[in-house]
Every structure is written in C-alpha cells, then in structure tokens.
Amino acid sequence: MAPLYIALLHHPIYDKNGAVVTTAVTNLDVHDIARLAKVYGLRAFYVVTPVVTMRRLVARIIDHWKTGTGADYNPTRKEALELVRLTETLETTICEVERDAGAMPRVVATSARPGEGRISFADLRSCLATESVPCLILLGTGWGLTEESLAKADLVLEPIRGRGSYNHLSVRAAAAVILDRLRGDRYI
Amino acid sequence: MAPLYIALLHHPIYDKNGAVVTTAVTNLDVHDIARLAKVYGLRAFYVVTPVVTMRRLVARIIDHWKTGTGADYNPTRKEALELVRLTETLETTICEVERDAGAMPRVVATSARPGEGRISFADLRSCLATESVPCLILLGTGWGLTEESLAKADLVLEPIRGRGSYNHLSVRAAAAVILDRLRGDRYI
Secondary structure (H helix, E strand, O other): OOOEEEEOOOOOEOOOOOOOOOOOHHHHHHHHHHHHHHHHHOEEEEOOOOOOOHHHHHHHHHHHHOOHHHHHHHHHHHHOOOOEEEEEEEEHHHHHHHHHOOOOEEEOOOOOOOOOOEOHHHHHHHHHOOOOEEEEEEEEOOOOOOHHHHHHOOOEEEOOOOOOOOOOOOOHHHHHOOOHHHHHHOOO | OOOOEEEOOOEEEEEOOEEOOOOOOOOOHHHHHHHHHHOOOOOOOEEEEOOHHHHHHHHHHHHHHHOOOOHHOOOOHHHHOEEEEEEOHHHHHHHHHHHHHHHOOEEOOOOOOOOOOOEEEHHHHHHHOOOOOOOEEEEEEEOOEOOOHHHOOOOOEOOOOOOOOOOOOOOHHHHHHHHHHHHHHOOO
16 A cells, blocks of 8 residues: 655745735644544644744644644644645655655646546555555645646646636645545445 | 535534533634635525524624625625525524425435445445435534434545545535535546
C-alpha cells in the first residue's frame, strides 16, 4: 500500500477573477483535514503557505492542542493535529515527503474543473492499493490550484461528481470525499 | 429515487461529558453542508436549533448571500444556501419534510459510535435508489446525537470507518462522506 500524504496549498492560488493570489489559512481546514488524515491512515498533512506569520499562527494553534491545555481537553484533536506539518512551497513539501518516505512521491493534483487526461478515482485507488510509491495529493484553496501547479503534478484527479453539474464544495468537504473514495472501506 | 433531506441538530446533543446540551450553530457547517446538499441533489437542508436568536442570525447570514450583495459576489453560494431551512426541533423538522415531500419520511440517524442493528451504507444506498419513500438524515453536532434521538429514528446508519479505529471527523467531513457514499457516482 502506498504511503499517502496530503497538502493544502495557499499559494499560488486563483481568486474568483483568475488572478494568482495567496489565501489566508482557515483554522477549520487545519482541524478537519488533520482528522481526515488520521481517519484514512495518511502519513502527514502539509499546510503550505509562504507567509511566515501564517505559519507561526498555525504552529501556535497546533501547539495549544498538542501540548497546551487543549491536549487534556480534547485528546482526539491532539492525535489528529500531530500529523500536521508546515511548509513554505510545493517544492519544499515534495522534498519533505521524499525525506519522510525515502522516495520521490507521485504528485496528484485535484481540481473541480474538468480537463483532459484526468485519472479516475477507481484507477488511483487501485494504484494506491497495489503500488508502494509514495503519493502526495494536492488540494487548492480559494478558487483552486493554478494551471502551473497542475502542470507540475504527475497526475490530475478527475473532479468529484454528485447528482448534477454543481460541484462547488468546500475544500474540507472535497478532501473528505477524495480520501474516502481513495482509502475508505469498500462498502458498495 | 427517494427524495432526500438532511438535518443538523443543535439540541438535544451530548457534550464531552455526556451531558445533554444545546450547541451553537457554526457558520461553516451551514455553508459546507448546503453545498453538499446541492451537489448530491438533496431537497433541503434543515438547521435545527431551539434558540431563536441563533435562527435569526443564520437567517441574516443566508439573506446576505441570497439577496444581499453576496448574491452577486458569489452566485454558487447563493444556489447552495437556497436549500437551507431553519427549524426548532426534530419533530417540527419531520413535519416540514412531510409537508414538502407529501409523505412521512423515513428518519435515519447517524452516529460515530458503534451499536446493534445499524443499517450499512450499501443497504441504505440501495433503498434510496429503488424506493420512493422520502428520507431524512440526521446529523449531530458537539459529541453527537443523544440516545433519545437515535431511538426516535427509524434506522441508524453504521459509523464511517477509515483505516483504523480513529473515526473522529468534523460533522462537515462526516456529512461529505455520508452523502457521497449514499448518492455519489458509483466510481469503484
């Protein structure tokens, strides 16, 4: 089974007008995706932002729950937040995964936008189950990962489809669906 | 296909010590679950709280995005929030679903705690696909729905399992996994 990692990028990111921006880190993204990483057996969850004050803020919040009074108040939160790592860029994140896993990861970008040559959930699930190459899944914030980031990835995952054409999910909900489809119990 | 509804309960709810409390409404729960409801073709999403000031606050936030300046700023948010309804209790919510669907709904509670006689995701998915009885899914906040609420439901869904024993998800992430398992594309 492939060692699995996930990264939430805050730069470079599209805003609603297609401009490339840096988004703010959302506290609940960190909590929700850390819990998902713990539930689905991921090795680490990278919060990626070039803004040093943002990284410091997130580190302080995590410390509260890991070693502060929060650790006693809510031990399941502590267990989840122990998987969180803070990195500056996509490139340094890939290096960190390589160091942790001992091999270069296959980088899989995600996008709500359709496009050519996307890998299906079924195929990626099957790769992850049978291969041992580490895999890093990239999630975007704001209006999504830039074309530049998609081009840097080895694979781009197909968009989530529900029951119609509307597929505007929060990144927290999208992460839940993606990880469950790739690593959840085979319930159907 | 069964008309599907979802409700997020803020009372009666367990706190971490097992006491029955009323939780505060979390703004992002409303946004995230409304988007999920839209993606998976639900008829409505009920935010259930007995606290009138909370209902007023949520109504005001929704109005901003439905008819205020937010409607122009982010039309996909408007589309999702149009599915939100505000109700006082589980009982009034069931009445509202009956009125909307024209028949009493089957009430399905969810819980992260294991227990006897839970319906599997596969079986509930199959019921929803083949039957026309409306279905109302109940989500808890805080430390979950009370035993009293579970007893009032017609069915209780099995807990979400990932890759180990840890299953402490945010209600936003749990809602995403539940709706995708019940109504997502059959991708595997």
